[in-house]
Amino acid sequence: MKKTKIIIYTLVGGLLFYTINSIILNKSQASNQTENSEVISKQNNVNFELPNFENAAAKAIKSVVHIKSKFLQNSIYRYYDPFFGNRYFKQPKEEVASGSGVIISSDGYIITNKHVINKATEIEVVLNDKRTYNAKILGTDPNSDLALLKVEANNLDFLDFANSDNIKIGQWVLAVGNPFNLSSTVTAGIISAKSRKINILNDGGIEAFIQTDAAINAGNSGGALVNTDGQLIGINTAIQSNTGSFTGYGFAIPSNMAQKIVSDLKKYGEVKRAYIGIHISDINNDIKEYFSLNGLNGVLVSKVLSNSAAEKAGIKDLDVIIAINDITVNSVSELHEIIVQFSPGDEIKCKIKRGKKTIDLSFNLQE
Template structure:
């Protein structure tokens, strides 16, 4: 009996001890911890790093160093106003005729960027196209008359010069090194609001938007979301170091005003074009001589390509740089001088930085295997000749290419204009200053070099067709003997 009492007492003590232990643990150790968050404290997801406080991009240096080097460009041009007849009977007998009216004065404005302390300025070709007078207004309100040094419609770049010293200017930056998401500033004069700075990021590179209608036009725009409006054309796109990385040129808009995206010619192209215009008076365009297209899924499947990459060559032109180097139809261009190219715009951007006669390393994929070629670039005529503006003097005449405005007014797609006429075969044949040559021996004349080449190769007679600035057509014939 005593044994049962001892066992019972032991069991009771053990049970009581367990109860005390459970109560103590619940009371002191297992209570849910509640953290009260003050209302003014921001809440963050634990999986996302918080933005560092006070680390927003500081754009003040870039803005301060660039705003004084961006100018306001004002242009004035005189246009002949013409009223075309709509009478079909009149046109049946006389053709498309018009009545002369009083000339109209047109005024426009844009922006420009000073590139040197002695007054060289870059802007867009469409800002000064057809201008009779160009005025440049500095950020400090000084105003100068500007001289047009040269223009290139294929890249929409033009160079001006003002006679002044010690001007603030911007240095070129490396547009190839720009990264998506990098901060940039657009500086210009939108809506005549001078010295306006807007900020954004690089949204895309080597963008082709189909806006440049010039013959062999080049589009490899830097796309940004910095606000750009009419009047910004020709202004600066600068990086955070205050370096010029592009020239603002166009906007994507259904209203004519900024609606999200803007486009700039990259500095890599601008710098080369400016150098050509200053040194030669015209751009030295180098080409590979191939018909190209982007590599799509359909192209890759059709030609059994292992990857969707590079630029597809549909045809290699005769007497071209590519043909001379050994490049063939249906090759795929992977890179130029080590820079990968995956679109026609990227390929054009890389080649446009060179002159005829330059050698470039072109990596080709043929039968899905890489093969490298050294290509000596040529001009559109199949040689490596460098052409200077002074070469425009031929047969006693000096020529100039038509502006886009002149082409529009005269309904022409090509032609060159006689700007000065001295003793020679052209004057003897009856041509006059202002005459526009459109065709020679039934071949189109798109540049001065076309005219020289066709006439030089002519055997016997030369037939020149064209019209005067009032629209009156004419033709002339003379012999080369």
């Protein structure tokens, strides 16, 4: 009898211990799961939080205009002459080209692409609020495909220039313009590359484009590429496509380059360009081996021009420029993008490699 009671008590005690232990364990697991869920939730909020484009878009569309350029183009007409048969004659016909522009001051200065207003006899600017103005051409620069216009107006919304030297690959951007006459269109994407050369300008043209996958199409030319703060980082200029429509590759002129050029056009009616006085080339494996260079970084000085700023500063043929004003240079287009921001007479710091030596030079640019 006593043995039976002992067995029963033992079984009951074990059952109670198992039940209490299970309850405590379940509570602990539930607590851990809650904590883990909170951590995952917090991580998800950080990793998947998207930028808000609303403020940038609202600001940009007020400052991007629709440009309509009227120009005359000869059209060929045919008529039948009873004595001589079919005859042809030319008759001027007014055509209208469409593009975009960016207001850069409250008193009506507008930047656009030169190709948007080519051969224009009259330029009409349409604001986002549908107000229209006739615009005057203050100057154009074929080497960068930029133009500066002016309308007689005050208290206009405008975009501030951002420092395009500070942009990063992968950074979110908005493209704003009037593709296919669809006014005030905003598209989003990222910066895909910097200092891109795509060979669309004539000899002497300066190409150091920002590449983006934000949709750009016909009519976007001259429009704005802005950051998420609504600041201007580029002027949309071109696309690369086999179809003539956007396929993921759009290109914009960096804001630092645009700001210098329009400043000159406003002040002088032309661009005052500064030069180092050298011929340069990109460095690849073939050039590295041929000239026995110590690496692939920088750009090669293939020739120093006589009596140039470079010659006076002591730069020599086969030197390698690796930095300008502490900004690393690894391609011809990167160097052009930096130098185009300066005026004749400005002083720059140039870091070069000559063999195994690194040399720092300071000198003034020439016109």
